[in-house]
Amino acid sequence: MIKKYRFGNPIPTDSVVIDIAPETAPITIFEADLSERRLRYHLDKKDVVYGLGETIRGINKRGWTYDSWNSDDPNHSEDKHSLYASQNFLIIASCNENAKAKKPIGIYVDDPGRVIFDIGYTDIDVFDILFEDFDADVYVIEGESILDIVKQFRHIIGKSYIPPKWAFGFGQCRWSYMTADEIREVVREYKKAGIPLDSVYLDIDYMDHYKDFTINEEAFPDFENFVKEMKDEGIHLVPIIDAGVKVEDGYDIYEEGMKKDYFCKKENGEVLTAAVWPGRSHFPDFLNDDARRWFGDKYKILLDMGIEGFWNDMNEPAIFYTTDHLAEVFDKIDSYKGKNLDIQSFFEFKGTVASIDNNIEDYKRFYHDYKGQKVRHDKVHNIFGYNMTRAAGEAFERICPDKRILMFSRSSYIGAHRYGGVWCGDNLSWWSHILLNLQQMPGLNMSGFVFSGADVGGFGADATEDLVMRWTQLAIFLPLFRNHSAMGTRRQEYYRFKDIQGFKNLVDLRYALIPYIYDTFMNAVENDAMYAMPLSFIYENDERAWNVYDQLFIGDSIMIAPVYTQNAEGRYVYLPEDMKMIRFRSTEDYDEEVLEKGDHYIQTGLNEVAIFIRKGHKLPLAQPAMRVADIDEKNIKEISYLA
Ligand code: GLC
Numbered sequence: 001m002i003k004k005y006r007f008g009n010p011i012p013t014d015s016v017v018i019d020i021a022p023e024t025a026p027i028t029i030f031e032a033d034l035s036e037r038r039l040r041y042h043l044d045k046k047d048v049v050y051g052l053g054e055t056i057r058g059i060n061k062r063g064w065t066y067d068s069w070n071s072d073d074p075n076h077s078e079d080k081h082s083l084y085a086s087q088n089f090l091i092i093a094s095c096n097e098n099a100k101a102k103k104p105i106g107i108y109v110d111d112p113g114r115v116i117f118d119i120g121y122t123d124i125d126v127f128d129i130l131f132e133d134f135d136a137d138v139y140v141i142e143g144e145s146i147l148d149i150v151k152q153f154r155h156i157i158g159k160s161y162i163p164p165k166w167a168f169g170f171g172q173c174r175w176s177y178m179t180a181d182e183i184r185e186v187v188r189e190y191k192k193a194g195i196p197l198d199s200v201y202l203d204i205d206y207m208d209h210y211k212d213f214t215i216n217e218e219a220f221p222d223f224e225n226f227v228k229e230m231k232d233e234g235i236h237l238v239p240i241i242d243a244g245v246k247v248e249d250g251y252d253i254y255e256e257g258m259k260k261d262y263f264c265k266k267e268n269g270e271v272l273t274a275a276v277w278p279g280r281s282h283f284p285d286f287l288n289d290d291a292r293r294w295f296g297d298k299y300k301i302l303l304d305m306g307i308e309g310f311w312n313d314m315n316e317p318a319i320f321y322t323t324d325h326l327a328e329v330f331d332k333i334d335s336y337k338g339k340n341l342d343i344q345s346f347f348e349f350k351g352t353v354a355s356i357d358n359n360i361e362d363y364k365r366f367y368h369d370y371k372g373q374k375v376r377h378d379k380v381h382n383i384f385g386y387n388m389t390r391a392a393g394e395a396f397e398r399i400c401p402d403k404r405i406l407m408f409s410r411s412s413y414i415g416a417h418r419y420g421g422v423w424c425g426d427n428l429s430w431w432s433h434i435l436l437n438l439q440q441m442p443g444l445n446m447s448g449f450v451f452s453g454a455d456v457g458g459f460g461a462d463a464t465e466d467l468v469m470r471w472t473q474l475a476i477f478l479p480l481f482r483n484h485s486a487m488g489t490r491r492q493e494y495y496r497f498k499d500i501q502g503f504k505n506l507v508d509l510r511y512a513l514i515p516y517i518y519d520t521f522m523n524a525v526e527n528d529a530m531y532a533m534p535l536s537f538i539y540e541n542d543e544r545a546w547n548v549y550d551q552l553f554i555g556d557s558i559m560i561a562p563v564y565t566q567n568a569e570g571r572y573v574y575l576p577e578d579m580k581m582i583r584f585r586s587t588e589d590y591d592e593e594v595l596e597k598g599d600h601y602i603q604t605g606l607n608e609v610a611i612f613i614r615k616g617h618k619l620p621l622a623q624p625a626m627r628v629a630d631i632d633e634k635n636i637k638e639i640s641y642l643a
Helices: 146-157 180-193 223-232 252-260 289-303 323-336 343-354 360-364 381-399 432-446 465-475 500-526
Strands: 002-007 031-033 038-042 048-051 064-068 089-093 105-110 115-119 126-131 136-142 170-172 199-202 236-242 274-276 279-282 309-313 366-370 373-376 406-409 421-423 481-483 552-554 558-560 570-575 579-584 590-595 598-603 609-614 617-622 636-641
Touching: 002 146, 048 432, 089 146, 105 146, 136 146, 146 432, 170 500, 180 199, 180 223, 180 500, 223 236, 252 279, 252 289, 274 323, 289 381, 309 381, 323 343, 381 406, 432 465, 432 552, 465 481, 465 500, 500 552, 500 617, 570 609, 579 636, 609 617, 609 636
Parallel strands: 170 199, 170 481, 199 236, 236 309, 309 406, 406 421
Antiparallel strands: 002 136, 031 038, 038 126, 048 089, 064 115, 089 105, 105 136, 115 126, 274 279, 366 373, 552 558, 558 609, 570 598, 579 590, 579 609, 617 636
16 A cells, blocks of 8 residues: 655656555554654664665664765765665565564655655664755555565556666676777677677767767778678667756857757856866756757667667766866865965865866756756756666657667666666775675665666776676676776786686576576566566565575576685575575586575685575576577576475
């Protein structure tokens, strides 16, 4: 049962697609304090809090404060409070050990502005939701089980996005492959290594001076033919689209946007100028229906060249600086000139420059024309990226309604899950980020983002071969499987490492698993179910299972427990029931062993990956293929664990 409570005058987000009348009686599960702009919930000792989508820290969110404020922050360290997305859906639950009466509760806070979730940070037993303005719709969902609550919630937010099938194949990315020849080389090397590959991503340098929907003709001559050449090889090129439109006379998109008045403006009516990759840029007002439609239609430029997938970036939006703030910073710096800076003014001086990008004040400098109202950006900040994804998704429905187009975004809010997936942004080649990747998945799935994944091997910092290997052993089970790394970091395409065969075996295994992955994905979408979930979502009465935060069920049949520690030759795994372990070295070389419910040390060397099958379930395995399209769906072997 879902109840909606309205506080103040909420700004609509279109995240919920089913009309639910607000309750007239006051909310009971929370203590509402209007003057403090706060909802308070008292947690029981054993309550676990799941959700909040793509955030830092673990699967259980208790013991930290999370700030829903979409942020371009490449340092996903434990001390942070915000990442790129705001998915304000949580479930409070506790182990139902004695089948006692306490039922889980779902909470969705629909507010496009900043919301702080203090989940037992200030007081371990108190969960506070703190609003900047108390204008929000709060949904309270009661259900029989965690999965029941997920299903009810997903039902009201509408069906999740489905990508084309090839998007479940392996994708290689790098910031950036600078020329068509460099991409040809990547494809050639993968082929030589015999490693399956379905897509190569184009990062910002494919564009002419980072101008959206343009091509750098010198580096990518005759782009349309190049797209075809790659397609003939079975490779999909997936270009990036950034939120900022370069300010440049003669650039048609800039000129059109100006003429039609589609860019975000300041209080005084002037267009906001912010710097991102192209230098001075304007932001399309994605919240405005006409502007969103206009920008969406631009994807056709690349679709007409044969492109079938995109990734939307920098759409929090990221702001390196605004010209207005930059001028203020220079004035401030001038004021320090010639002075003897004492320690206080030195830190102030340093802070003035250091806080120039993504500065909170800049998000208060511009406005949207949203549903007939002029709304200051910070009030709707968290739905900006969502509406960029929506621009693309709505356009694809208009332009090619019968075709699935790949779309995923960095920034998101619930609602965007109907138009695209997400990737988890600029992680690092750190062992802890393999675990973070695993832990981000359930929260994302709960809030509708089923097509999701993180940069495999880590984006920033230098990767090592063993880290990329272990990370891949997780990523082969996740819907979006893309290796990506930042400029200046060590190259991490699989063929650059020593044990090419080891990487081939893993990617082969991914392709063999695609029938299972695809069916599990489609089931999660069609039935509002989970794709990747912690053990407690299934074993609600097993207290030990509730304490496992580094294993996942992928659908109903299999459990994974990846190794995420350097130099470890295995790890402890908890089996919530008797299971059959399949330890793969390759799709042909594996051993099977039935293990009893309980804790086990599972030996898995660097070249081994263990999958655990539930009793009465089976794992279908296709013959590996070099492209998803070449998988022979009729020739499937099954490994089963018969009851
Ligand atoms: C952002 C993206 C990253 C991309 C880079 C350059 O940092 O998150 O994936 O490679 O921009 O476009």
